[in-house]
Amino acid sequence: MNPTSLADKLIKQHIRPSYQRIKILEYLLDNRIHPTADQIFNAVHAHIPTLSKSTVYNTLNVFMEANLVRAVIIDGNEVRYDINGEEHGHFQCESCGRIYDSYMNIDALNADDLNDFAIKDKNVYFKGICPQCRQNRN
Amino acid sequence: MNPTSLADKLIKQHIRPSYQRIKILEYLLDNRIHPTADQIFNAVHAHIPTLSKSTVYNTLNVFMEANLVRAVIIDGNEVRYDINGEEHGHFQCESCGRIYDSYMNIDALNADDLNDFAIKDKNVYFKGICPQCRQNRN
DNA sequence: TTTTGTTATGTAATCATTATAATTTTATAT
DNA sequence: ATATAAAATTATAATGATTACATAACAAAA
Ligand SMILES: [Mn+2]
Ligand SMILES: [Mn+2]
Ligand SMILES: [Zn+2]
Ligand SMILES: [Zn+2]
Numbered sequence: 001m002n003p004t005s006l007a008d009k010l011i012k013q014h015i016r017p018s019y020q021r022i023k024i025l026e027y028l029l030d031n032r033i034h035p036t037a038d039q040i041f042n043a044v045h046a047h048i049p050t051l052s053k054s055t056v057y058n059t060l061n062v063f064m065e066a067n068l069v070r071a072v073i074i075d076g077n078e079v080r081y082d083i084n085g086e087e088h089g090h091f092q093c094e095s096c097g098r099i100y101d102s103y104m105n106i107d108a109l110n111a112d113d114l115n116d117f118a119i120k121d122k123n124v125y126f127k128g129i130c131p132q133c134r135q136n137r138n
Numbered sequence: 139m140n141p142t143s144l145a146d147k148l149i150k151q152h153i154r155p156s157y158q159r160i161k162i163l164e165y166l167l168d169n170r171i172h173p174t175a176d177q178i179f180n181a182v183h184a185h186i187p188t189l190s191k192s193t194v195y196n197t198l199n200v201f202m203e204a205n206l207v208r209a210v211i212i213d214g215n216e217v218r219y220d221i222n223g224e225e226h227g228h229f230q231c232e233s234c235g236r237i238y239d240s241y242m243n244i245d246a247l248n249a250d251d252l253n254d255f256a257i258k259d260k261n262v263y264f265k266g267i268c269p270q271c272r273q274n275r276n
Numbered sequence: 277t278t279t280t281g282t283t284a285t286g287t288a289a290t291c292a293t294t295a296t297a298a299t300t301t302t303a304t305a306t
Numbered sequence: 307a308t309a310t311a312a313a314a315t316t317a318t319a320a321t322g323a324t325t326a327c328a329t330a331a332c333a334a335a336a
Contacts, residue, residue, distance in 0.1 A: 016302085018314065037292080052316045057293065059314095074261075076211040077324090078292060091252055104249040109262060111242040114229055116269040123212075123265070124247060128258040154333085156283065175323080190285045195324065215293085216323060 013066040023047055024059050028069060028083040034090075034099040036078045072099060074125050089124035095133035102126070151204040161185055162197050163206075163221075172210050172218040172228075172237040210237060212263050227262035233271035240264070 006025055007017035015021065023044050028035070031043070041056045060081055063069040072080045074092045084101060091100045106122050144163050145155035153159065161182050166173070169181070179194045198219055201207040210218045212230045222239060229238045244260045 016313070018301085020315075050316075054294090054317075055315055061294095071214065073211055073214040076209065076214070076217055079214055089247075089249065091249075091255055091257070093255075094258070100252075100255075102249040102252050104247055106247075109227075109242055109244075109247060111227065111229075111240040111264070114238075114240050114264065116272075117229055117231075117238075117264070118267040118272060119229070119264050120232070120266040121264065123261075123263050125261050126249070126252065126255075126257050126259065127261070129256040131254040134254075134256060154282070156332090158284070188285075192286075192325085193284055196284080199325095 009068075013068055015062055015066055015068075020044075020048060020051060020055050021059050021062070024056065025063070025068075025083075028063075028081065032084060032101075034072050034080040034082050036080055038078070040081070072125075074099065074127075089126070091126045091128065091130070093130035093133055094127055095129055098130060100130065147206075151206055153200055153204055153206075158182075158186060158189060158193050159197050159200070162194065163201070166201075166207060166219065166221040170222060170239075172220050174216045174218055176216070178219070210263075212237065212265075227264070229264045229266065229268070231268035231271055232265055233267055236268060238268065 006022045006029075010017040010021060010025065024040060027040055027043050033039075035043075037053070037056050037060060040060070041051065041053050044056070045051045060069065063081075064071060067085075069081050069083050072082050072090060074080070074090065075097075080099060086103070087106055089102045089104045089106055091102050092098070093100075104124060106124050109122060109124070144160045144167075148155040148159060148163065162178060165178055165181050171177075173181075175191070175194050175198060178198070179189065179191050182194070183189045198207065201219075202209060205223075207219050207221050210220050210228060212218070212228065213235075218237060224241070225244055227240045227242045227244055229240050230236070231238075242262060244262050247260060247262070
């Protein structure tokens, strides 16, 4: 995606398209691995030597506010960020830590005991061993 | 539950039933609110003035190892602990933070794109506003 | 009662994230 | 264009949950 359309994507969400924000957005779109803030920082820092980690966190929070990214919380020790806007669940491999997307039918999940609750968001994640790690027998 | 049966519950899982462990187990069984380590510490500390927070964490990790409790990770900032062994999902209220159990049919959730994955665990949680908070309009 | 292993305790360390203040950049007004 | 105001970035400090570590207390075995 070219820089202009990246900027447009941000402007559409009323986010000022700073160079840092564009580069972070670009990284997220090109690396759909549910990266940590640290991974994002390290990757983008290679292109912007003056980049601060604060900016990464600030930007991610701005993106989340605008629903451009969402936090994927499975591990508990560090948040991972997801730019995939489609409704989907996740699978985390207990061996390698990778998080995979899974397009299961989350909407179908229903709970009679939550009839009086206002449900705004449904989250699903599985855990286990991914195909690659199964093959490597670890 | 009387102390003896609490001790038996631990022995059955090959956990030495120290006074601290029994009291922590008792608290978890009597307060099914998915408490934080801090909540557990404060409550049990009232009964055992010498209790250390390290012991709470150690004990919770021992209990988790034995599958007596499981970690419920929704917020990301602090882990909450659940002694409910039945298969169930959760609802966290965005207003008061309370976590409710919900007996939805998690097993029914299936993902064709995970056929080559070894699925060991399925997790579901919803977010929204609980009945009490809806009534209080906040 | 030694000896040995296990558990508990207190304190220090870790580490992801947030808060704060100063600086730089961008937009607006004159 | 210049001054002024607002927004974003940066560097650093603070926060806070959890873990690591060393020591003390306890329990079991010999
Ligand atoms: Mn995803
Ligand atoms: Mn529960
Ligand atoms: Zn794997
Ligand atoms: Zn509530």
